[in-house]
Amino acid sequence: MDPIDVAGLTKEYGDVRGVDSLSLSVESGEVFGFLGPNGAGKTTTIRTLLGLQAPTDGTAAVLGADVRDESALVAAKRRIGYLPANPAFDATATGREILDLHGSIKGGERRAELLDLFDPPLDRPVREYSTGNEQKLGIVQAFMHDPELVILDEPTSGLDPLMQRRFEEFVRAERDRGRTVFFSSHVLGEVRRVCDRVGVLRNGRLVTVESVGDLLDRSGKAVHARAAEAIVPSDVDFEGTHDVEVHDGDGDAVTELSFTYTGEVNRLLARLHRFDLVDLTVEEAPLEDAFMRFYGAEAGNGGAGGDRVADADDAGDAADPDAVPAEGGGADV
C-alpha cells in the first residue's frame, strides 16, 4: 500500500466543494509536490488526510490507516510528520517547550540535528517569533521524530532564500533515505528542484499528475540568439519552434531572436547552423509556462523574475486543531 492513497475524495463545506472526486497515490520514497491556485483545495486535501476534517465522500488512507478510523489514524500519525499552513503554536510557550512537548508525544531523535540546520530562537516565547522563525520551528517539529511520511502545507512560505535552499537540500536527503514527502507549494523553483512528481489541483479537481522531468521536457528550451545578419520569423519556422520573437539587434548583432523549442537540441543546432550567429543560449524554459496552462485563467501572475505562480492567501488557520497544545494531553499532534 502506498503511503498516501486517495480515491474519489470529496469534501463539501455547505454549498462549496473544497475537493471534488480526488484520486491520487503518493509512492514510497518520493517527493510529491501539490500545486494549484489559491482556493484550489490543497489545504482541504491535507487536512482531510490528517483526519482534521471528515471527508464528505470517497476514501483516503495514510500509511495504510483509513482517515475515518480514528484509532488507526492516531497510531499512524506517530509515524507521520505534519506542518500546517499556519502553525498555531501556543504563543506563550517557548520554542523549547513546544519541542519538548512534541518530543514527549512522538519522540525527537533528530531534534538536535534539525536544530543545527533550522535554528529558531528556542528560549523566546513564540509570540515574539517572526513568521520565518515560526516556520523553522514547525519544520523541526515535523521531522524530529524521524517520520516515514511527512505532509507539509507550504513549508517554505516565510523562509529567507538561504533557509529555503537548506530546506530543499534537506528534503532531497530525506528522499534519498527513503522517506516520503508530500507538500503543497506555490513556488515553482522549489518544486522543480525538489519534487519527483507533481499533482496540479484546480477548482478541487486534479488536472494532472506527472513527473517533473516530463513537465520540463514538455516545457522545452528557451532559445536566445544574436545574429550578424537579418533574420525574419519565417526563417526559424521549423518543427519544434514556438512563440518566435525577432528584434533589431545592437552592437555586433543585426538581429535578436528568441523562441521556445521543443525538440532535440542537436536538430536545433543543425537548423541554426546556417545563420551567422554571434551569440546563442539554450536553457530550460520557465516552468511557469507549463503550469499556467494547467492553472488556467484564474491563476495569479508569477511576475517577472519570480517563480511564485500565485500569491498564497494567508487567510489564517488560528484554530488549527493540529497545533501543539500548550500543556497536557493532546496526544494527537
Ligand SMILES: Nc1ncnc2c1ncn2[C@@H]1O[C@H](COP(=O)(O)OP(=O)(O)OP(=O)(O)O)[C@@H](O)[C@H]1O
Ligand atoms: N472551513 C471552510 N469553510 C468553507 N469553505 C472553505 C473552508 N475551507 C476551505 N474552504 C473553501 O474550499 C476551497 C478550497 O480551499 P483550500 O483552502 O483547500 O484551498 P488551497 O488550495 O489550500 O488555497 P491556498 O493556495 O489559497 O492556500 C475554497 O473555495 C475555500 O474557500
